[in-house]
Structures are given as C-alpha cells and as structure tokens.
Amino acid sequence: xxxxxxxxxxxxxxxxxxxxxxxxxxxxxxxxxxxxxxxxxxxxxxxxxxxxxxxxxxxxxxxxxxxxxxxxxxxxxxxxxxxxxxxxxxxxxxxxxxxxxxxxxxxxxxxxxxxxxxxxxxxxxxxxxxxxxxxxxxxxxxxxxxxxxxxxxxxxxxxxxxxxxxxxxxxxxxxxxxxxxxxxxxxxxxxxxxxxxxxxxxxxxxxxxxxxxxxxxxxxxxxxxxxxxxxxxxxxxxxxxxxxxxxxxxxxxxxxxxxxxxxxxxxxxxxxxxxxxxxxxxxxxxxxxxxxxxxxxxxxxxxxxxxxxxxxxxxx
Amino acid sequence: xxxxxxxxxxxxxxxxxxxxxxxxxxxxxxxxxxxxxxxxxxxxxxxxxxxxxxxxxxxxxxxxxxxxxxxxxxxxxxxxxxxxxxxxxxxxxxxxxxxxxxxxxxxxxxxxxxxxxxxxxxxxxxxxxxxxxxxxxxxxxxxxxxxxxxxxxxxxxxxxxxxxxxxxxxxxxxxxxxxxxxxxxxxxxxxxxxxxxxxxxxxxxxxxxxxxxxxxxxxxxxxxxxxxxxxxxxxxxxxxxxxxxxxxxxxxxxxxxxxxxxxxxxxxxxxxxxxxxxxxxxxxxxxxxxxxxxxxxxxxxxxxxxxxxxxxxxxx
Amino acid sequence: xxxxxxxxxxxxxxxxxxxxxxxxxxxxxxxxxxxxxxxxxxxxxxxxxxxxxxxxxxxxxxxxxxxxxxxxxxxxxxxxxxxxxxxxxxxxxxxxxxxxxxxxxxxxxxxxxxxxxxxxxxxxxxxxxxxxxxxxxxxxxxxxxxxxxxxxxxxxxxxxxxxxxxxxxxxxxxxxxxxxxxxxxxxxxxxxxxxxxxxxxxxxxxxxxxxxxxxxxxxxxxxxxxxxxxxxxxxxxxxxxxxxxxxxxxxxxxxxxxxxxxxxxxxxxxxxxxxxxxxxxxxxxxxxxxxxxxxxxxxxxxxxxxxxxxxxxxxx
Numbered sequence: 001x002x003x004x005x006x007x008x009x010x011x012x013x014x015x016x017x018x019x020x021x022x023x024x025x026x027x028x029x030x031x032x033x034x035x036x037x038x039x040x041x042x043x044x045x046x047x048x049x050x051x052x053x054x055x056x057x058x059x060x061x062x063x064x065x066x067x068x069x070x071x072x073x074x075x076x077x078x079x080x081x082x083x084x085x086x087x088x089x090x091x092x093x094x095x096x097x098x099x100x101x102x103x104x105x106x107x108x109x110x111x112x113x114x115x116x117x118x119x120x121x122x123x124x125x126x127x128x129x130x131x132x133x134x135x136x137x138x139x140x141x142x143x144x145x146x147x148x149x150x151x152x153x154x155x156x157x158x159x160x161x162x163x164x165x166x167x168x169x170x171x172x173x174x175x176x177x178x179x180x181x182x183x184x185x186x187x188x189x190x191x192x193x194x195x196x197x198x199x200x201x202x203x204x205x206x207x208x209x210x211x212x213x214x215x216x217x218x219x220x221x222x223x224x225x226x227x228x229x230x231x232x233x234x235x236x237x238x239x240x241x242x243x244x245x246x247x248x249x250x251x252x253x254x255x256x257x258x259x260x261x262x263x264x265x266x267x268x269x270x271x272x273x274x275x276x277x278x279x280x281x282x283x284x285x286x287x288x289x290x291x292x293x294x295x296x297x298x299x300x301x302x303x304x305x306x307x308x309x310x311x312x313x314x315x316x
Numbered sequence: 317x318x319x320x321x322x323x324x325x326x327x328x329x330x331x332x333x334x335x336x337x338x339x340x341x342x343x344x345x346x347x348x349x350x351x352x353x354x355x356x357x358x359x360x361x362x363x364x365x366x367x368x369x370x371x372x373x374x375x376x377x378x379x380x381x382x383x384x385x386x387x388x389x390x391x392x393x394x395x396x397x398x399x400x401x402x403x404x405x406x407x408x409x410x411x412x413x414x415x416x417x418x419x420x421x422x423x424x425x426x427x428x429x430x431x432x433x434x435x436x437x438x439x440x441x442x443x444x445x446x447x448x449x450x451x452x453x454x455x456x457x458x459x460x461x462x463x464x465x466x467x468x469x470x471x472x473x474x475x476x477x478x479x480x481x482x483x484x485x486x487x488x489x490x491x492x493x494x495x496x497x498x499x500x501x502x503x504x505x506x507x508x509x510x511x512x513x514x515x516x517x518x519x520x521x522x523x524x525x526x527x528x529x530x531x532x533x534x535x536x537x538x539x540x541x542x543x544x545x546x547x548x549x550x551x552x553x554x555x556x557x558x559x560x561x562x563x564x565x566x567x568x569x570x571x572x573x574x575x576x577x578x579x580x581x582x583x584x585x586x587x588x589x590x591x592x593x594x595x596x597x598x599x600x601x602x603x604x605x606x607x608x609x610x611x612x613x614x615x616x617x618x619x620x621x622x623x624x625x626x627x628x629x630x631x632x
Numbered sequence: 633x634x635x636x637x638x639x640x641x642x643x644x645x646x647x648x649x650x651x652x653x654x655x656x657x658x659x660x661x662x663x664x665x666x667x668x669x670x671x672x673x674x675x676x677x678x679x680x681x682x683x684x685x686x687x688x689x690x691x692x693x694x695x696x697x698x699x700x701x702x703x704x705x706x707x708x709x710x711x712x713x714x715x716x717x718x719x720x721x722x723x724x725x726x727x728x729x730x731x732x733x734x735x736x737x738x739x740x741x742x743x744x745x746x747x748x749x750x751x752x753x754x755x756x757x758x759x760x761x762x763x764x765x766x767x768x769x770x771x772x773x774x775x776x777x778x779x780x781x782x783x784x785x786x787x788x789x790x791x792x793x794x795x796x797x798x799x800x801x802x803x804x805x806x807x808x809x810x811x812x813x814x815x816x817x818x819x820x821x822x823x824x825x826x827x828x829x830x831x832x833x834x835x836x837x838x839x840x841x842x843x844x845x846x847x848x849x850x851x852x853x854x855x856x857x858x859x860x861x862x863x864x865x866x867x868x869x870x871x872x873x874x875x876x877x878x879x880x881x882x883x884x885x886x887x888x889x890x891x892x893x894x895x896x897x898x899x900x901x902x903x904x905x906x907x908x909x910x911x912x913x914x915x916x917x918x919x920x921x922x923x924x925x926x927x928x929x930x931x932x933x934x935x936x937x938x939x940x941x942x943x944x945x946x947x948x
C-alpha cells in the first residue's frame with residue numbers, strides 16, 4: 001500500500017487552503033485502503049509513535065475519532081483536555097508544545113478557540129513532528145472537510161459538475177471555510193452559500209461562491225447539500241431570531257428538500273440538532289449520508305496521520 | 317473454556333429480570349474461569365473489539381472495573397464521561413449511539429440517570445452489538461447484583477436455603493431491585509427488606525419480600541446481610557432525619573450484627589460510608605466480604621462482556 | 633540490564649530522605665539504560681502490571697510523564713483524577729486503596745494536597761505493591777528531585793564540589809525540600825536558599841543550607857541554579873508584594889544570571905511562568921537545561937517504577 005511514488009506527502013495538516021489536488025487525491029486513496037467492505041482496517045504503521053490529542057475546546061466526536069484512528073494505526077494516544085482557565089495560570093502554547101515534544105510526542109492533534117493556533121504550533125515543532133488542525137476558531141477544520149469530500153467522491157465522484165449548497169451559519173463556521181477551499185481545489189464550479197444576511201461574511205462572494213438568502217432559490221438544481229451545525233450559543237447575540245424561525249427559513253425538511261435535485265445528498269458534520277438545521281426524517285432519510293461521514297472520518301484521519309509521518313515511516 | 321454448549325448466551329445485559337437461572341449459572345461459571353487462585357486471568361477473547369464506557373452519571377469504581385475487565389479481555393476501551401448539561405445542547409441518545417456504532421464500537425456499557433436508558437439504547441443498536449446496563453436511574457444495576465450473587469455462591473452456595481436481609485434505602489436503590497430479582501431467580505425464599513417506612517416503595521411486598529422496620533426483627537436468623545449505600549443527597553429531602561439517627565436505627569454495627577446468625581456474611585456495593593450504613597469494625601471484620609466483591613466484580617463483568625459478544629467470537 | 637547485584641531495591645518511593653546514596657546511584661544508572669541517544673528506550677519489564685495514577689490534585693505534566701513512563705514499560709495505566717469535593721462525600725483514602733488493590737493495581741502513583749498522604753497509603757498496601765509519591769502537600773516530590781539530580785549528574789557530574797542555589801518560594805515547595813535532601817545525600821556541601829524572608833521556613837538553616845535574601849550575594853560563585861515555581865495563588869495572601877516586584881528581586885534574568893558562574897546551569901520544574909521566576913530569554917538560553925529535565929523525568933520515573941517492582945519482576 002505504502003509506495004512512496006503514490007502520493008505527495010506533507011508534514012502538517014493546518015488548512016485545506018495549503019493543499020493541492022494531488023495531495024487531496026492521495027489522502028482519499030489512502031483512506032480507501034483503510035476503509036474497505038464497510039470496515040476500518042487496522043494497520044500498525046504508527047507503532048510506538050506517540051500522538052497527543054490536545055483539546056483546548058471541549059469535543060467528544062472529533063476527539064474520539066482521532067483517538068480511534070490513532071489506535072487503529074497502533075499509535076499511543078495521550079488525551080489532554082486543557083481548559084482555557086487552567087492555561088491562563090499555566091504555561092504558554094509554545095512551552096506546552098516543547099514539553100510534549102521532550103516527552104516524545106510526534107503528532108499533535110490540536111483544537112483551539114483561536115484562529116491560527118495550529119499554525120502557531122507548527123511553526124515551533126521540531127523537525128519530523130507534525131501538527132494536525134482539529135479546528136481553530138472560525139478559521140478551518142480541515143479533516144472535517146476532507147471526510148466530507150471523501151464521502152462525496154464515493155457517492156458522486158464528479159466534483160467538476162457537482163452543484164453544492166452550503167446551508168446555515170457560514171459566518172462562524174470553520175467547517176464551511178474548509179469545505180469551500182476543498183471544493184474549489186477539486187474543481188467544483190457551482191458552489192452556493194445559503195444563509196441569512198447576518199450569518200455570512202461581508203466578502204463571501206470574493207471566495208468564489210454564490211450567495212443566496214432564499215433556500216428555495218439556492219437549492220434549485222443542486223445535487224449536494226452541506227448542512228452546517230447551528231451554534232445555539234449565537235442565539236443569545238440576536239443574530240438569529242429563534243430556532244423555530246431559523247428552521248422555517250433555512251431548515252432542510254421534507255418541504256425544502258424537493259427544491260434540490262431529487263437525489264441530492266445531505267451531509268452534516270454532527271452533532272445534529274434535529275428540528276433546527278435539519279428535520280429528523282431527513283437525517284434518517286434516503287438522501288442522508290450523515291452516518292457514513294462518521295466512519296469516513298476515521299479513515300481520513302488515519303490517512304492524514306500516516307501521510308504526515310510518512311517521511312519517518314516510509315523509506316524513500 | 318469456551319464451548320458453546322456450556323452456556324446460554326444473551327446479546328444485551330439490561331436487567332436481571334430478563335435472565336433465567338441457566339444464564340446466571342453460565343455467567344458464574346465463566347467468571348470462575350476468569351478468577352482463579354485469587355487472581356484475574358487475562359484472556360484475549362475480545363481482541364480488537366471496541367468497548368465504549370458511556371457514563372452519563374459520574375462513577376469511579378464501576379467505570380474502572382469495566383475498564384479493567386475489558387482490557388483483561390484485550391478489548392479497546394473508549395471512556396466517555398458525558399455530563400447531562402452538555403447533552404442538553406448536544407445530540408440525543410440515539411444519535412450518540414449511532415455515531416459510536418459508525419466508529420466501530422461493539423459493546424456499550426451505559427450508566428444513565430433515567431430508568432430504562434439502557435433498554436432504549438438496546439432497541440436501536442445494530443445487529444451484533446451489545447448494551448450492558450451499568451445502572452439506570454433507580455431501576456436496575458445488573459452487574460452489581462451478579463457480582464453479589466457470585467460472592468454468595470462462593471461463600472455460601474445454597475441459594476434455596478439462604479436467608480437474606482437487604483438493609484437501607486431500598487426506595488432509591490437500583491442495586492436492591494436487581495438483587496431481589498437475582499435471589500428469586502436463584503430460588504431464595506427468605507428475602508427481607510429492612511428500612512424506614514420512607515425508604516421503601518409502597519408495593520414492596522408485591523416483589524415477594526418481607527418488609528421489616530426493625531433491624532432486630534429483620535436480621536433475626538439471616539445468614540446474609542446486603543447493605544445498601546445511603547445516598548447522602550437524600551438527607552436534604554427530609555426522608556432521613558440525620559446520618560447519626562439512621563446509623564443508630566439501621567446501621568450494621570457490633571451491636572446490631574449479633575441479631576443475625578453468628579456467621580452471617582456482610583456485603584456492601586461500595587463506596588462505603590463508614591459509620592453511617594455500617595460501622596468501621598464491621599467493614600474490616602471477620603464476616604465482611606466487601607473487598608472480595610471488588611475482584612469478583614471484574615470477573616463477572618468479563619464474563620458478561622464475553623457472553624454478550626459470544627455470537628461473534630465463538631464459532632457455533 | 634537487570635542484574636540484581638547492580639542495585640539496591642526499594643519497595644516504595646515516598647521521600648528522598650528515606651533513600652541512601654547507593655539507591656540514588658541505582659536509579660540514575662537504570663534511568664541511563666532507559667534514556668539513550670536522546671531517546672526513551674521502551675522495555676516490557678512491567679508487562680501486565682497495573683499502575684494507577686491517583687491524582688487528588690490537578691496536574692498535567694507529572695501525570696502525563698508517569699503515564700508515558702508506565703506505558704514505555706508495557707504497564708497498564710488507569711488514570712484517576714479525584715477531586716477533593718467528591719472524596720468528601722465518597723470513601724476514605726484507605727478504602728480507595730484497598731479497592732484498587734482488589735482490582736489488581738500493583739503500583740500507586742499518588743499526588744495529594746496533604747503532607748504524608750503517600751506514607752499513609754504505603755502503610756496499608758498489600759505485600760508486593762508499591763506507592764510512589766508524586767507530590768504530597770508541601771512535604772516532598774521525590775521524582776522531581778531525582779530527575780533534577782539526574783540532569784545535574786549528566787551535565788556536571790561532581791556533586792561534592794557543586795555549588796547550588798535554590799531560588800524562590802522555598803516555604804511552600806515540596807520540590808525544594810526533596811532537592812535539598814538529594815543534594816545532601818549525594819555529598820553536595822554548598823547548598824544555598826535564596827528567597828524573601830516570608831518564603832522560607834524559620835528553621836531553614838537547620839537543614840544544612842545557607843540562607844540569602846539577596847540574589848546577588850546568593851548566586852555568587854554557584855554553578856547550578858534551581859528555580860522554583862511561584863505558586864501565583866500565594867499572591868492573594870500577601871506573602872509576595874507583586875509578580876513584578878518578585879521578578880525584580882528574585883527573577884533569573886540576563887541581569888541576575890551573571891552573578892553566578894558564567895556556565896551555571898539553570899533548571900526549573902515547570903510549568904514556567906516566563907517573566908516571573910525567570911526571564912524568557914534565560915528559559916530559552918544557553919545555560920538552561922529545562923527541556924532536558926522533561927525527558928529525564930520519564931527515564932527516572934521508568935527506573936523508579938522498575939525498581940519498586942523489582943522484587944516481583946527480577947529473579948533474585
């Protein structure tokens with residue numbers, strides 16, 4: 001499987017924006033090797049490599065999938081849930097990094113509320129060590145976008161003629177940002193963003209996407225719907241009138257789903273707020289690939305970890 | 317050891333009430349195989365099987381014994397302590413379950429404050445996956461009762477002629493409910509409940525047990541005393557006048573212990589509140605098998621996990 | 633590597649004060665075996681031995697290094713972070729210990745806010761089981777002092793002619809107490825303590841060290857500077873006027889560092905408060921061995937765990 005001619009390696013995974021199409025394809029085909037016949041295939045390619053799951057923001061799903069991915073590669077995983085209050089009286093990010101490196105950690109999976117935290121980390125790592133961004137502020141969440149693309153590739157294939165709508169709180173979504181970059185790299189021309197005015201960045205169209213305020217207009221003709229998770233915390237700030245109102249205008253339901261192609265796929269990064277971003281029957285419906293995303297997430301994270309460390313583990 | 321003729325397998329362990337005598341015996345004899353010469357015997361029968369410890373209520377002892385049991389079988393354990401506040405803004409139970417199944421989890425050990433949570437979970441699991449109830453509300457805590465019975469079987473043997481008193485807060489105790497079911501299945505005829513009026517269900521005698529308000533009368537002639545843990549949180553609600561008062565009336569002490577047979581065994585699910593449910597010298601005394609319960613708990617949980625997955629791991 | 637003639641074994645590691653020079657040398661030379669060519673060497677000498685990391689006080693660094701050390705020896709690690717509030721309503725220390733022993737735990741790594749907690753634990757452990765003190769109140773933190781000494785031995789060697797200054801909050805520091813004991817055992821004659829009057833015990837000179845209030849006088853001629861971490865929580869109590877003031881008078885900076893020998897080594901137990909106990913450029917400077925301490929900490933903890941269990945794992 002691991003012939004070095006097959007792929008373009010990289011050392012860190014900080015942002016989708018940094019990758020080229022060849023690298024994306026490399027990740028997808030390695031993920032295919034790790035996910036066969038509906039099952040994750042264990043391979044001890046990271047045996048005795050130490051991985052730190054450094055979560056400065058709480059997370060269950062992403063943390064657990066990284067943990068399972070690492071263990072499926074026989075890596076040793078150290079979970080570190082560091083709440084920001086303790087970092088205040090503790091040491092800075094660089095000191096944390098350097099200390100963990102001295103403990104032999106080679107791969108740093110980092111989630112942090114600050115945009116650019118993973119880049120900052122990467123700048124200071126020792127040669128041969130890797131940083132994987134598991135979400136930084138509202139900037140990027142590259143492995144989420146990669147798993148979404150891996151699912152689309154499996155169920156649709158043709159990125160160039162895909163018509164994709166991203167629906168929901170784009171303004172605060174690191175997932176949306178990573179998805180848009182990934183789709184553009186893969187050649188998708190028709191990318192749409194559907195959201196209320198208050199939930200898109202001002203310069204959204206400069207990203208090369210079309211902006212729609214109307215779900216009906218925006219979904220017209222699309223064959224992929226990428227739902228975003230609504231950060232219910234935003235409600236307090238008045239950006240969204242109410243959950244009920246949001247669902248009525250922007251929820252994917254049996255009423256709104258037919259605006260899109262009749263076989264349009266529905267994706268969601270999870271955890272789903274049923275009845276808010278998406279109706280319960282759509283989550284469980286024929287067009288949903290939401291559960292497939294979860295297993296794909298493990299395969300993609302296995303591929304990313306393998307490729308980051310490929311300079312160490314694969315003879316050139 | 318694992319000849320399929322030897323036992324009656326089951327897929328989930330949700331409640332003692334669902335089991336028959338043959339299944340209980342199967343669990344006990346497999347637990348014996350895992351606990352020999354005072355030591356837990358490791359066996360890799362769940363190698364590469366993923367177990368999730370899903371604790372929606374805090375627990376140290378039960379969580380750790382399940383973790384050790386799973387690791388002793390070479391399973392991979394994922395610990396998930398989910399506090400209810402985060403589930404409120406998060407996803408529902410079924411979504412959590414389905415997501416973890418997509419990550420390859422096969423055995424779900426679940427503790428939850430709602431009665432029936434494990435049953436609910438079990439209804440939605442994929443074929444071949446198992447749910448083990450580690451305590452649901454005030455309903456059942458089947459592995460606790462199983463380990464208690466395994467201890468009684470080892471130290472007493474004859475369930476039919478056993479005389480058992482369950483002492484303490486029966487009303488709120490999932491342990492008591494599971495113990496009563498287990499004893500009845502095993503043929504014990506003389507089961508007594510000793511508690512103040514305020515701490516027993518109204519219909520307690522419909523469970524086929526005798527109810528005593530007086531410790532002296534209730535303990536008369538019994539050869540097994542099952543102490544319950546006093547939920548000190550109950551004090552606030554006025555159900556118990558004071559800890560001191562409770563100990564005076566219902567505590568097992570050098571004063572009350574002689575009401576029972578002189579060799580009566582004393583059990584407690586732990587953690588013990590010394591000087592409240594039970595005096596310190598009784599905990600450490602000749603008749604106490606409280607520490608033996610702990611190791612037995614690992615062996616029983618190993619047996620339960622093995623049997624739940626036996627359809628997958630044992631060729632029929 | 634493990635020839636029994638090479639070392640003086642011990643069962644627990646509770647305090648440096650209990651060790652003799654031969655035992656310290658044994659720990660250092662075994663740590664050397666585990667730390668070669670800048671890398672930690674894995675050895676499965678504790679295969680299937682269960683280690684509990686029992687932290688009654690929060691810690692990231694010490695907990696993680698013990699976890700990595702145990703895993704590098706193929707031990708099974710159970711992490712138990714027990715906050716004191718839950719112990720209040722829970723069981724006592726001895727009950728916790730006895731329960732964990734019944735679960736098969738052999739090595740107890742314990743951090744607790746009470747002086748003597750590890751000794752208390754050790755008094756009640758079953759034969760063959762070991763307690764390692766990972767910090768008890770303001771009493772001792774023996775593995776920290778051992779790793780500091782291991783670093784000094786590597787970079788300086790000659791303990792007898794070493795001139796060592798310990799700088800900072802000696803009064804509350806379990807690290808300082810362990811360091812002083814270790815240096816005295818190793819034969820160091822010139823040990824100095826530099827601190828404001830409010831941050832040293834009254835009887836400091838009875839420990840056989842010289843006390844200086846002036847950094848300039850105290851550092852004069854020393855070739856080792858052991859910085860202590862300032863517990864910023866102390867500020868509230870008025871023992872220290874302000875962080876700024878403290879740094880000005882007692883901080884190790886490019887201004888104060890030249891008071892010592894020009895090649896004096898700088899150590900710090902971490903996590904560092906840059907700009908409070910020590911200036912940022914000194915942390916990262918030529919004389920700092922702070923990062924080397926971290927890896928040495930893993931090797932030393934591996935050695936301590938191995939030696940504690942040597943009666944079990946090495947045929948005599």
